[in-house]
Amino acid sequence: MKTSIWLREIRRRANSWFIITMLGALVIIMPVAYVVLSFFQPTGENWEHIKEFLLADYVKGSVILVGSVGFLSTTIGLVLAWIVAAYEFPLRKQFKWLLIIPLAIPPYIAAYTYSTMTSYTGVIQSLFRNYFDYQFTPGTIEIMSLRGAVFVLTLFLYPYVYMIALNYFEKQSASYIESAKTLGLNGFQMFFRLGLPIARPAIIAGSMLVIFEVLSDYGVASFFGVRTISTAIFQTWFGMYDINAAMRLAAWLLVIILGIFMLERFLRKGRKYDTNVTQSRPLARKKLRGWTAWLASLSCSIVFFSAFLIPFVQLIYWSLKTYEKVWRADFITLITNSLVAALIGALIISFFAILAARTINLYPSASSNLLARIMTSGYAVPGAVVAIGVLALFITLDEKLAFIYPKLLDVESGSLVLSMSIAMLITGYVIRFMAQGFNSVESGYTKVPPSYREASFLLGRSMTYTFWKVEFPLLRGSILIGFALAFLEIMKELPLTLLLRPFNFDTLATRTYQYAIDERIYEAAPSSLLLICLSILSVIIILRFEEK
């Protein structure tokens, strides 16, 4: 190709849409790259100490937690999805979406709620003591330590698997299941010989999500005193003020995640099912009768009660007792802080998600696939790791920019501006939850064939006009879902907020957590409840628009 033509090409593609997208990708990848680069930096004696005495423990804790929660919540999510997808039973329609609602409860809130409820003075033991005159042996039902962490994380992370598997069963497998019925397989055989193998991609995708959430968790593990790499990052940061050592830990966590990705690839290899047999016709569900129908309803109820209703009611009860004491003027500030941070974060995410999804849709190529990967990489990177990277980056920026601050702003030379601002927190949110917005918008683009855009160009309309008048109206639902998902995750996010918030900046999540670790459980209830209600709102938005 001639150079002149090549230059012509570059001029054409380097429009503002494209440039802003690339900037967004850069912002996303920089902090993670920063963490990786820490492998090449010298470390102090703290790191030597951690490596020698603690690292093995941390890794062990993380691995046990990931293994057990991953297995258990995948099992629960999968079985529930199968029951709801393949059978007809009382209240099935309600359970179908009720079983997603636990997503609205942040696991650390569930952690302190359950551990208090099952403690010696908690509602369960008191009930048995007072009415049945029964004394539990200490340690039998208490939800605490590793066991408690596994219980809570399982119960509140299974919806990730449930949602993906349900979608898969409903959309992909009608023909398989119908043909299996004609072959005379019974229910159990169908599940094990058919449901499991067919849903394999969904199982892998769902359990990956769960695994990343577990690795990212800080609230539950620290509440129950389980040592994981994420909690260790906090300890080195807040306990030793050693950001280099924390960075090194974060880098090791990234290595583990890379290993998990490789495992995923391996598991997926050579098992390509024909995903093209998309069935638009819904699966004909088998009607359960008699005790099996009740068993199905009962299993769904048990999960829904324990993963939502019981802790929710308990929180309402505690809130009624304490809200007068807790409801101070600064409570409104908490709510505004939470809302503003989540709204701004989700808006920025939606903005870049649209840009990136559009660029990829407009110029499909290997490099745009890479762009998609970069954009979504944040979901796999634990909050604490993102936080470290962002912090290190912002501090460096502050050092580099220090000379112009006094000229631009009313500050002394040498003061930290960026790394003390809410911009740092928002950047962290955007990186960590970009995937939520992006995946949604990208899947929305399947409803907008390129010819719509091309037709608009040929009718003399510009790129921007085409976006607003053709693409945007068709993408609206997907954009809103992406926005609500990002909003939900930001509202719930604890570790990142704890690490990156400006001084004195509290959100519902951080305040709740503060009360909980101070053992002021009842006082934590009102803010928890508010947080959960706001989250439920976003879950409802998501569910409503997904129906369409």
Next chain:
Amino acid sequence: MFVDIQNLSFRYSKKQQPVIDRFSFTIKKGEIVGIVGASGSGKSTLLRLLAGLEDPTAGSIELDGRLIVGDNTYIEAEKRGVGMVFQNYALFPHLTVSENICFGLHKMKRPEKKKRLDEMLELVQLQEFAKRYPHELSGGQQQRVALARALAPSPSILLMDEPFSNLDTNLKSLIRMEVRDILQKANITCLFVSHDQADVDAICDRIIYIDCATYIGSDKESITV
């Protein structure tokens, strides 16, 4: 010459064979030219190059005396004044028939726009359907909307990519007649692509055959409609 394509070459990726290889041909003003070729021979690609939806690796295109693609020139699709009817019509599903037709009329004032819309609706005989959405129309009606939408801004040339391939066979001959009448009334230069000889026989003044990107020849047959 109204359209003058010289040595046009194109490929979708570096690994691929060129889809179009040093292709040259010309169209006179007011001519309706048909291009016939097997599926995969590069017909759609040729139209996309003319429309500005793909950039050629070499060659030049002149349209109505204006260079639209050359070594240092590239006029964007939205500035070319080329109308196109897509194979799947690409009607905007969230806009009504009239909104679809008016989409390209941004340079007109409102009364002028209204007048043009009425002309177009009359031309394609869809006056009663102005308020409907595309999914409430039959295949043939959708196609007429697509045609009206492309013609509304008075493009200098109309490109049609297999406009009959999505229609029932028993409807085809009727609709071919309709389209021919519409094109004649609109008095427009048109490049028409199909893999079906019968389509071009019914509509075109002149036919060109292409085969796997290499240009076989023009004027093999001349049919005056």
